[in-house]
Amino acid sequence: MSLLLRLLMWIVLAILVILALRKRLGGTRAGAGSNQTGASDSSGASASSGETMVCCKSCQMYVPASEALIHHGQTYCCQQHATSDIELNEVKTDFRS
Numbered sequence: 001m002s003l004l005l006r007l008l009m010w011i012v013l014a015i016l017v018i019l020a021l022r023k024r025l026g027g028t029r030a031g032a033g034s035n036q037t038g039a040s041d042s043s044g045a046s047a048s049s050g051e052t053m054v055c056c057k058s059c060q061m062y063v064p065a066s067e068a069l070i071h072h073g074q075t076y077c078c079q080q081h082a083t084s085d086i087e088l089n090e091v092k093t094d095f096r097s
Contacts, residue, residue: 058085 053062057074058081069076076082 017024058082 056077
């Protein structure tokens, strides 16, 4: 009976060590990716680290503040949207003249 109790104790200890290591390493198995929202690894840690998100004036897509372009106090997700919005504003002001 004593041998069975020792074996059970070692099994429980091994399970606790494995669980502690998995928790400390962040659970690198299949269960670790289940809490992600589909963001790819190329996006970096900015989106998942609680960084402030800002809205693009042109397309209303939210991007991390560190990746946003700011031009004349407006935020944009890319250079193309910033320049197209500037060109659009120039066209609008030409019609007003």
